[in-house]
Amino acid sequence: MIKIRETKSGIAVTDFGEISLDITLDCGQCFRWNQNDIGDWSGTAYERHVRVKKTADGLLFLNSSVEDVKKIWIPYFDLDRDYFKYLQILRADKNVCEAIEKYGTIRILSQEPWETLCSFIISACNNIPRIKMIIEKYCRLLGRELDGGVFAFPRAADTALLSPAGLAPIGAGFRAPYIISAARAVEADGGLFDRLKSEGETEARRELMTFRGVGKKVAECTMLFSLGFDTVFPTDTHIIQAAAELYPDGYPECFSAFPGLAQQYVFYAHMNKGGK
DNA sequence: TGCCAGGATGATG
DNA sequence: CATCATCATGGC
Numbered sequence: 001m002i003k004i005r006e007t008k009s010g011i012a013v014t015d016f017g018e019i020s021l022d023i024t025l026d027c028g029q030c031f032r033w034n035q036n037d038i039g040d041w042s043g044t045a046y047e048r049h050v051r052v053k054k055t056a057d058g059l060l061f062l063n064s065s066v067e068d069v070k071k072i073w074i075p076y077f078d079l080d081r082d083y084f085k086y087l088q089i090l091r092a093d094k095n096v097c098e099a100i101e102k103y104g105t106i107r108i109l110s111q112e113p114w115e116t117l118c119s120f121i122i123s124a125c126n127n128i129p130r131i132k133m134i135i136e137k138y139c140r141l142l143g144r145e146l147d148g149g150v151f152a153f154p155r156a157a158d159t160a161l162l163s164p165a166g167l168a169p170i171g172a173g174f175r176a177p178y179i180i181s182a183a184r185a186v187e188a189d190g191g192l193f194d195r196l197k198s199e200g201e202t203e204a205r206r207e208l209m210t211f212r213g214v215g216k217k218v219a220e221c222t223m224l225f226s227l228g229f230d231t232v233f234p235t236d237t238h239i240i241q242a243a244a245e246l247y248p249d250g251y252p253e254c255f256s257a258f259p260g261l262a263q264q265y266v267f268y269a270h271m272n273k274g275g276k
Numbered sequence: 277t278g279c280c281a282g283g284a285t286g287a288t289g
Numbered sequence: 290c291a292t293c294a295t296c297a298t299g300g301c
Contacts, residue, residue, distance in 0.1 A: 120282095123282065124282095124283040124284065125282095125296090125297080125298080126283085126298085127280080127300085128282070129300095130299070130300070131281095131282090134299095171298080171299070172298085173299065174297045175297095175298080178284095209284095212284085215283060215284045215285075216283090217282080217283060217284090218283075218284085221282095234282095235283095236282050236283095237282060237283080239282080267282090
């Protein structure tokens with residue numbers, strides 16, 4: 001059972017299992033986290049800015065309120081789920097087992113659906129540093145200011161009012177009209193994401209792919225990282241290539257316990273074996 | 277200048 | 290349904 005303890009400098013969370021912040025926040029599932037020079041992480045989600053670190057004895061430390069830890073950060077970091085159980089199952093595969101040992105526990109984050117959809121639209125044919133830069137500019141242009149100089153992810157409703165020219169300063173290029181049309185669709189259908197969550201994987205994927213600029217990969221990343229679809233194995237080119245080399249005859253059976261988590265380790269397992 | 281980046285799209289077999 | 294050319298931006 002997760003425990004929360006209030007200290008004078010923040011909140012300490014214990015008994016949640018494990019998490020490696022370094023790999024969880026840097027594996028490409030999120031774009032609004034940065035590490036400082038002593039290795040602590042700070043990031044923004046759900047209109048909250050927070051600093052997070054692991055203590056030497058494995059506690060998760062957040063400078064936040066008890067309420068936010070309960071309502072936002074425990075669900076966000078997926079701390080309620082028994083990763084020990086899933087990782088035990090995934091360890092049946094040798095490659096993944098080695099990756100777990102080397103890189104630690106990845107948590108599949110539970111992010112805001114609009115932010116996730118929009119971020120992965122921006123990610124199309126792009127590289128991670130620039131994706132992060134575009135998103136940062138977007139937040140500064142249109143997001144609500146939280147602390148000094150820290151901005152929340154812009155709301156779909158505010159984005160829907162813009163023209164592609166109005167979005168030009170963020171440098172999203174040909175993706176700008178996709179962002180705006182997606183924002184308008186999300187704004188026009190307030191129940192969209194809740195409905196997608198209740199649908200089956202195939203139908204949710206199909207519906208997301210009706211948006212311009214949203215293909216299979218963007219749809220699946222949105223589903224896995226914000227809509228609770230643990231079963232998707234996003235068709236990320238790097239992961240697919242890694243999988244083709246490590247598993248030419250198909251994925252191991254154990255992956256089916258948590259495909260969305262397994263696919264992240266496939267990437268690192270490939271890298272661990274000298275892959276690009 | 278040329279090439280690439282954690283795709284999308286539409287047209288073909 | 291698998292493949293393939295084409296699209297299109299900014300950074301290096």
